[in-house]
Amino acid sequence: MSDDLLLAGLTAGDAELSLAFVRRFQARVFGVALIVLGDPALAEDVAQQAFERAWRHAALFDPRRGAVGTWLTAITHNLAVDAARARRAIPVDPLELQDVLTGETPEHSAIAAESAGELRAAIRALPVEQGRALVLAAFRGLTAREVAESEGIPLGTAKTRIRAAMLRLAAALEEQEDRP
Amino acid sequence: MTASDSAGCERFRELAPEIALGLVAGHERAAALAHLQDCPACSRHVAALGAVHDRLRALIPAAEPPVGFEQRVLDRLGVSRRRPVATARWLRAAAAAAVVLAAFGGGWAAGSAGRPPAVASPLVDGAQHVGDIIVSRERPNFLSVYLDVPRPGRLTCELLRTDGSVAATETYDATGGTGWWGISRPAGDVATIRVSDAGGALVATGGLPRP
Numbered sequence: 001m002s003d004d005l006l007l008a009g010l011t012a013g014d015a016e017l018s019l020a021f022v023r024r025f026q027a028r029v030f031g032v033a034l035i036v037l038g039d040p041a042l043a044e045d046v047a048q049q050a051f052e053r054a055w056r057h058a059a060l061f062d063p064r065r066g067a068v069g070t071w072l073t074a075i076t077h078n079l080a081v082d083a084a085r086a087r088r089a090i091p092v093d094p095l096e097l098q099d100v101l102t103g104e105t106p107e108h109s110a111i112a113a114e115s116a117g118e119l120r121a122a123i124r125a126l127p128v129e130q131g132r133a134l135v136l137a138a139f140r141g142l143t144a145r146e147v148a149e150s151e152g153i154p155l156g157t158a159k160t161r162i163r164a165a166m167l168r169l170a171a172a173l174e175e176q177e178d179r180p
Numbered sequence: 181m182t183a184s185d186s187a188g189c190e191r192f193r194e195l196a197p198e199i200a201l202g203l204v205a206g207h208e209r210a211a212a213l214a215h216l217q218d219c220p221a222c223s224r225h226v227a228a229l230g231a232v233h234d235r236l237r238a239l240i241p242a243a244e245p246p247v248g249f250e251q252r253v254l255d256r257l258g259v260s261r262r263r264p265v266a267t268a269r270w271l272r273a274a275a276a277a278a279v280v281l282a283a284f285g286g287g288w289a290a291g292s293a294g295r296p297p298a299v300a301s302p303l304v305d306g307a308q309h310v311g312d313i314i315v316s317r318e319r320p321n322f323l324s325v326y327l328d329v330p331r332p333g334r335l336t337c338e339l340l341r342t343d344g345s346v347a348a349t350e351t352y353d354a355t356g357g358t359g360w361w362g363i364s365r366p367a368g369d370v371a372t373i374r375v376s377d378a379g380g381a382l383v384a385t386g387g388l389p390r391p
Contacts, residue, residue, distance in 0.1 A: 010259075018259045022250045027242035034243050044245055044252075051253045066234065073237045078202070119235055138236050143203045159198070166197035170232050 003068035011058040022051060029076045036080035046083050050076040081141030122172035126165050133161035188215055192222050200229035301389040303327060310384050313373055321365045327375060327384055329354040334378045342369045
């Protein structure tokens with residue numbers, strides 16, 4: 001059964017379909033929360049909030065703009081970043097996080113293995129300082145100012161590193177899509 | 181593009197990666213969004229960077245939550261263990277409603293725990309179930325209509341009062357397959373909906389759901 005229909009079942013209050021929806025996405029949602037927060041109890045709370053938010057805001061999901069899993073992942077990540085800020089969670093080391101992200105293809109990854117492999121290769125190819133800035137900004141949700149403070153670098157340098165990393169990855173993905 | 185537009189784009193592009201990552205707030209974000217509304221090129225640029233962020237997040241490894249997680253989620257939502265009647269219809273109706281309400285910028289965002297946020301009633305062609313009418317509890321005066329379109333062409337959707345007079349009309353140019361549109365329900369004793377084709381032949385009819 002498609003993700004869209006399971007989401008519809010969740011919204012309609014159907015117990016079996018709601019259960020199927022949660023089972024399909026729970027490992028992905030919990031994984032996102034856990035990697036940002038590093039604390040299983042906090043991560044479970046955030047993961048539960050993510051499903052609740054999806055249930056409440058299902059009407060805002062637009063299938064033309066992306067998959068259910070991508071939408072739910074974004075909801076979870078935003079909640080986890082907010083929770084990390086509010087509760088001052090102990091952050092995962094950026095290099096450790098980068099290693100996790102560039103490791104083996106996760107079973108529940110939304111991206112096909114080949115495509116994810118290209119992205120991982122592009123991340124590994126980034127200069128170390130750009131990779132750190134990217135991880136801090138894209139996964140931990142740190143602003144450029146916070147990246148600057150965390151890394152002990154000027155604000156302008158932090159902005160440049162984030163921008164350069166994002167543009168390199170965008171270019172790598174574009175190149176991959178253009179390839180026959 | 182004028183020189184000032186170009187300068188605006190240059191300033192914006194400096195900030196675009198942080199916008200795409202959701203790291204910009206306040207006045208800076210408001211100014212950036214205003215620029216995006218008027219600049220399709222910058223809008224595409226941010227969308228491409230946003231897609232990078234989505235793909236980065238998809239790299240995060242899955243992790244099994246603690247035992248009992250799924251039941252705790254369902255309890256939190258107040259989802260009944262009982263399967264509702266006519267699930268297939270509900271499912272199709274809710275899927276259609278989600279699309280319709282999203283397309284119309286609908287406000288089906290809030291619902292009370294344990295209570296479906298919308299109700300539906302069937303559209304029939306004789307004895308055949310051919311579609312659904314959905315109304316969100318949060319927007320009781322807006323009907324989302326879903327229909328298995330028999331053939332492409334213009335459809336006329338009429339809301340009828342109990343005396344048979346027409347209270348509201350909406351037309352929809354169907355391309356075949358699944359058709360869906362929205363129509364406002366006027367105040368008064370509107371009770372049924374009638375959908376007819378360009379030649380005036382009846383395509384479907386049904387009673388309106390009561391939120």
